[in-house]
Amino acid sequence: MVGLIVKDSINELRTRSDAYWDQAAGSPAGRERNPMLTAQAKPPAEARDIRPSDRATRLEAFAETLRQSATTLEKDIAAEETVAHKKDPNAFDYPMTARSMRGRLKNIRVSLQTIETEIAKCIVAGTIRAA
Numbered sequence: 398m399v400g401l402i403v404k405d406s407i408n409e410l411r412t413r414s415d416a417y418w419d420q421a422a423g424s425p426a427g428r429e430r431n432p433m434l435t436a437q438a439k440p441p442a443e444a445r446d447i448r449p450s451d452r453a454t455r456l457e458a459f460a461e462t463l464r465q466s467a468t469t470l471e472k473d474i475a476a477e478e479t480v481a482h483k484k485d486p487n488a489f490d491y492p493m494t495a496r497s498m499r500g501r502l503k504n505i506r507v508s509l510q511t512i513e514t515e516i517a518k519c520i521v522a523g524t525i526r527a528a
Contacts, residue, residue, distance in 0.1 A: 453519040460512045463505050470502045 477495040478484050485491060486499060 453516055456512050456516050456519075460509060460516070463509050463512070467502060467505045467509070470498050470505065474498050474502065 474495050477492050477498070481490075481492045481495070483491050483495075486496060
């Protein structure tokens with residue numbers, strides 16, 4: 398009984414492995430075995446039927462959420478540095494949690510800049526009125 402279960406598991410792994418390598422090689426056989434490989438991605442926001450004013454409103458809301466996250470991260474970083482008595486991120490004994498939070502904060506700021514650029518494009522295009 399146990400031998401049959403193990404044999405079935407091994408056959409299933411072989412099938413999955415074959416599908417992976419077929420897909421990686423661009424073989425249509427991989428697409429036939431795995432229906433997820435044939436699924437179509439959603440078109441970008443510009444291609445969908447979203448009014449520009451709705452898009453700008455959504456972007457503003459998302460930007461505000463990111464600003465709040467950035468503020469929270471800044472406070473958390475300051476607290477971590479205070480507990481560890483280390484302020485220099487280049488120090489070898491700088492807390493790893495603060496270091497990872499700094500990376501997340503940098504990513505959030507980059508995302509904020511991108512979103513603000515998109516909002517500015519909406520304003521320039523005349524889709525929304527500047528506040």
